[in-house]
Amino acid sequence: MLNLAQIQQHDSEDMLHLLSTFSEQCRRGWEIGEALDLAGCDERIPNNIVIAGMGGSGIGGDLVKAVAGTEFPCPIIVHRGYTLPAFVSSQTLFVAVSYSGNTEETLLSVKKAFAQGAKILAVTSGGKLKGFADAHGFPCLAIPAGQPPRASLGYLLMPILSVFARLGYTLDLNLQSDLEEAVALLARMAVDFQPDAPESQPKQLAHALHGKLPVIYASQELEAVAMRWKGQINENGKSLAYYSVYPEMNHNEIEGWKHPPALTRSCHVLQLRDPAAPSQTQRRMDITAELIQSYTGGIAQVHSEGTSLLTRLLSLVAIGDWTSYYLAILYEQNPTPVRRIEELKRRLET
Numbered sequence: 130m131l132n133l134a135q136i137q138q139h140d141s142e143d144m145l146h147l148l149s150t151f152s153e154q155c156r157r158g159w160e161i162g163e164a165l166d167l168a169g170c171d172e173r174i175p176n177n178i179v180i181a182g183m184g185g186s187g188i189g190g191d192l193v194k195a196v197a198g199t200e201f202p203c204p205i206i207v208h209r210g211y212t213l214p215a216f217v218s219s220q221t222l223f224v225a226v227s228y229s230g231n232t233e234e235t236l237l238s239v240k241k242a243f244a245q246g247a248k249i250l251a252v253t254s255g256g257k258l259k260g261f262a263d264a265h266g267f268p269c270l271a272i273p274a275g276q277p278p279r280a281s282l283g284y285l286l287m288p289i290l291s292v293f294a295r296l297g298y299t300l301d302l303n304l305q306s307d308l309e310e311a312v313a314l315l316a317r318m319a320v321d322f323q324p325d326a327p328e329s330q331p332k333q334l335a336h337a338l339h340g341k342l343p344v345i346y347a348s349q350e351l352e353a354v355a356m357r358w359k360g361q362i363n364e365n366g367k368s369l370a371y372y373s374v375y376p377e378m379n380h381n382e383i384e385g386w387k388h389p390p391a392l393t394r395s396c397h398v399l400q401l402r403d404p405a406a407p408s409q410t411q412r413r414m415d416i417t418a419e420l421i422q423s424y425t426g427g428i429a430q431v432h433s434e435g436t437s438l439l440t441r442l443l444s445l446v447a448i449g450d451w452t453s454y455y456l457a458i459l460y461e462q463n464p465t466p467v468r469r470i471e472e473l474k475r476r477l478e479t
């Protein structure tokens with residue numbers, strides 16, 4: 130089923146090209162951040178950073194937060210929705226991320242953040258967000274237009290990290306060299322995961338998930354990646370998917386692995402594994418797999434690759450992105466169009 134002819138038949142808008150060039154996109158995204166004029170930007174560490182965005186744009190914020198880790202000097206809050214917490218103030222750096230620049234929730238929240246006096250940084254390819262940034266003179270990370278937001282993660286994530294590094298927020302992280310490692314690994318993965326490579330991990334995982342409900346488990350430290358897997362399976366694969374995180378799921382969800390039996394046996398569990406998870410969480414993941422295995426339709430472990438946290442997170446993102454792509458082909462779906470999302474946005478406008 131996963132031969133080149135099938136892929137060409139369903140992937141008529143060439144998602145394959147975007148997947149294959151993700152490593153270059155990450156480098157280009159970093160360079161966009163390096164080129165931003167920061168003159169006049171406040172270099173003091175803000176009280177808090179709020180990153181607002183939805184869907185394929187919002188996930189960039191989650192990954193920024195995951196890369197920043199627990200040593201980051203101020204809280205990072207990823208915000209999805211129309212309302213805005215009252216703590217957003219002149220001491221807040223508000224990063225508004227919308228690939229199209231026209232996402233209703235993000236536009237409303239950036240306007241509220243502006244009214245509450247926050248310092249604003251926009252990340253967009255154009256649209257109303259670009260207009261708002263230009264009108265008020267906010268710095269804007271202008272990224273290339275014309276591709277699906279979720280296939281633009283390198284543009285949505287890397288410029289923010291690059292700007293944070295330049296502003297000195299990322300302290301002892303050496304993101305510049307981490308980027309080199311990540312780009313090299315992602316380029317290698319893009320070769321290994323091509324359709325003509327017969328037994329790649331994404332193809333095997335797509336076969337395992339086909340006809341099942343994908344259940345993605347990860348440690349709390351990897352929640353962004355688990356969410357990305359779910360979103361990509363939803364949007365590319367046109368399939369339901371579910372995710373949850375350890376250790377919290379050990380205190381409730383683990384009990385649910387019994388009923389309804391027809392449903393639990395229709396679930397295929399993937400556990401995303403990475404050394405960022407504390408050793409206690411690693412044990413929990415091993416023991417939980419043993420306890421629930423016989424109730425599931427299968428469990429597999431998916432391991433990150435690389436040394437730096439950035440590389441390891443992006444390695445798992447890449448495996449998930451390619452898996453969702455091959456799942457789309459197995460479901461005979463074109464991975465690129467997201468007709469319901471677009472139809473919903475159209476209807477909301479009227």
Ligand code: F6R
Pocket residue numbers: 183184185186187226227228229230231232235277278279280364467470
């Ligand atoms: C479509 C996609 C969506 C959008 C979301 C927000 O490829 O990934 O999840 O990202 O609807 O739109 P933007 O990113 O334009 O703000």
